[in-house]
């Protein structure tokens with residue numbers, strides 16, 4: 806079982822720093838919807854896995 810990557814982000818709604826778990830086997834570009842654990846707003850993440858296997862949050866939107 807590959808471990809999820811933890812990617813840090815700042816919530817665009819409440820501004821708090823959180824981490825989202827990304828499955829690196831899920832593809833080079835991933836679209837993930839997850840609620841902010843602080844303000845509970847649904848957030849839409851565009852996540853990119855780079856060549857080294859690191860995950861980057863390219864864009865975050867409040868739904």
Ligand SMILES: [Zn+2]
Pocket residue numbers: 816817818819820821841842843844845846
């Ligand atoms: Zn938040």
